[in-house]
Amino acid sequence: MNLAALFSGGKDSTYSIFEAKNRGHAIKCLVTILASSDDSHLLHHPNVGLASLQAKSMKIPQITISAKSSNTESELESLREALSAAKKDYQIEGIVHGGILSEFQKTKFEGVAKDLGLHVVSPLWKKNQTQYMHLLLDSGFEFIITSVSADGLDKSWLGKKITKDDLVKLEQLSEKHKFNLSFEGGEAETFVVNCPLFSGPIEIQDSSIYWDGYRGRFEIVRAKIKDNAG
Template sequence: MKQKIAISWSGGKDACLALHYLLKSQEYVVDHLHTVIGEETNRVGMHGIKKELIEAQATAINIPLKINYLPSDKSNISYEKVMLDYALYCKSKGINIIAFGDIFLEELRNYREEKMAEVGMKCIFPLWKKPTKEVIKEFLNLGYQTKLCAADASKISKDIVGKTITQDFLQDFPKDVDPCGENGEFHTFVYNGPLFQNPIDVHLKSIQSQFYEYQIEKEGETKAIKSEFYFANFE
């Protein structure tokens, strides 16, 4: 008997390929997609994708969508409270496993597993340790189409934000950019492919810039960092 699971859904290529694997699996049945939306922005975190477009994906894929809203303070405490509430919701539906599209970030995986274990939930990672060049190649070869929706301005040129990713497109990335953007260099929005009953009609309206300030510890010193991200405003 297949186990009922949920999948963390950002709307991007890695989550989509993970879902592709799960739906072809003989072990699991996907009950719903789960997305955290900013209460203030009505968008998905670092992807900057509007709630309406995530809803359009769920409709096109024909899988229910569960949305939780992150309070405007965007603090880690608030995020963990949101995820705890969501985990309890899953357990009430007989779901004890959540899938994620992470590929190689050990700290992130450990964090997810530790937090979910606190409430008796397990995590699975269908793409774990797959070479990222192979992941993006397989994703595109399967026929999925995805647009670059957010990018680190220090790594990615503004003029390619909002465009559809192709193999040729990837050749133009700097060598220090992971092919899947696994280090946070860029994010994507999938609008068509084998799981979609119909393509999502998505158009670039504008590109916006946003600055983030944070601190890092390096060699015993605290350094203030200010980084810029580009966001595609899709309609």
């Protein structure tokens, strides 16, 4: 099927593209909705503006629309507008959704897709979180943590590229503090810096960390696609 991928630049939306392609689907374009604030219940917020760099590295066209507010209906209207454009310009038949557990998000996206006559492909839905996180690293996905907002996740995780050893620590913290290991509940956000889909890795050249004692974010100020040649 010809699909548009709902894309935020995080691990789940990126891996769902990888999985959909492995299943034989064609990803004709990416659809990115820029949340108006981090109050959104539907959209990924930190560093989503840099998803354009990842799209360029994947060599997939991207449709980007800024949501007018953090109101869910307003965000869904922006999504409907973007998917209508994708259907017209790229003849898509469905969308790829990278959700794992959020019934709220899945139901909202399915409603928009149904209105537009589009199928929904959800490659990660109900996946075992521990197996999935290991699969990400085993598949060559490199990602950093760009926000934290849960007990057990402190400032030291911001900007950290997750390794196998880090994953063991995260499993222990997840068990102790009862947060979702995959961060599906918004406990943390991620940004993919390299994966098998990329023509070159994303090199972060400048960044800032904001921390209020409980929650924080890693903001990428400047980045580029690193030339793999030589």
